[in-house]
Amino acid sequence: MAQTQQLGPPPPGPGLPPVSSVTDVIEQMHAFRASWPVTDGLAVFNRVYLAVTEEIGRRIDGGDFPDRRAAVTLDVLFAERYLDAVDAAADGRRPPACWRPLFQYRRHPAVRPLQFALAGINAHIGHDLPLAVVDTCRALGCEPAGLEAEFDRVGEVLVLLEERIREDLMPGPDLLEIADPLTHLVGAWSLERARDGAWSAARLLWGLRDLPELAEEFTQRLDAGVGLVGRCLLTPWR
Template identity: 75%
Template sequence: MAQPKPLTPSVEAVVSRMRGLDAALPARDGVAVFNRVYLAVTEEVERRLRAGAFPDPGAATALDVRFAERYLAAVDAVADDRRPPACWRPLFQFRRHPGVRPLQFALAGINAHIGHDLALAVVDTCRALGCEPAELEDEFDRVGELLVALEERIREDLMPGPDLLQIADPLTHLLGSWSLERARDATWSAARALWALRRFEDLAEEFTERLDAAVGLAGRMLLTPLPD
């Protein structure tokens, strides 16, 4: 559960790194699909920070940057031929699979980032700011609201074929098996549990590993190759 090495000093720098990835990756690459989604979220966070929409902009910035660092660290691990966390492995393994649709890549990345990274980012931020998770709840909720709204847009933009899929379509089943809102609620509980366990390193490490594995399993199911 160690905090990753700081990669970026600001939300603006995070946005710059994601734009660089967007320019470098093939458009159909699964990581590129997720990166575009996450870039849109981070650009909106940056815009709202500048507009004064967060009650505590310092805490919101700290949480957003530490959250992004988890994803960027996974990208760098793969680039360096190191293993990323289990939650990210399915996306990197299936990123070029022709049977996986763009919507699946987007949701699998969101699953990894929300289900695992966000809980650890809350703990990272609490340690950095010397605060309790409850003091970050407003910032957590505002970022979560942005993500939920974006998920709806993602489903509209990346949904293949007609707007309403037939109930027998396998993608319909996959979409119904995962909810960002439920994942966000579970993440807040996980963050509070990890904070409570921070003085019990063995238990905290075991909890983190199990969370990572469980989120990775959900991601693997989301990336089930589907027929055309």
């Protein structure tokens, strides 16, 4: 049976202090970066996510988000789910199903850096983001529609960085890369579609908030489905 995922904000794991600001999140990710080898698949994703979080932090400080409090709350609760998954694995507990492929394959020599990055983004956007939207609505006492502007601006940062990630981790294209099966694998995954799916899942979960059994079942199915996509993205290549 899939592991039950709580819809409320996750408590900090025993190995991590609680985060309360975007600065705290960035500090945690810098700590991970310092302690993991650069070839570690989780470290590849962490570098990508750190760049995204730093850019979002700059934009929040620059007044690019219409509601600063909502933007900070969403960003922190979103990040906490990644931090909690890392802490669960480090503590010997099972992380959510969406994250397990990345933890299982993080040191596989035949998985390429771009695959690690996309698998982490897939888990975090496809599963963690809709739950973070619900967490934020509960924390702020608002409906998902009240967060749509902040959600869209976060999505804009992610989409802008996706192209750079692909270029940095798999330069091209050239004739060899066009023929490379990896090109077709990663080309089948879209961050924009994943983001749209996350928003729909968040709205559905919010609509099920008074039906906890259905909400739990949907969350489990979402977790398992995102994990399956992640496992496909991490197909080893020789």
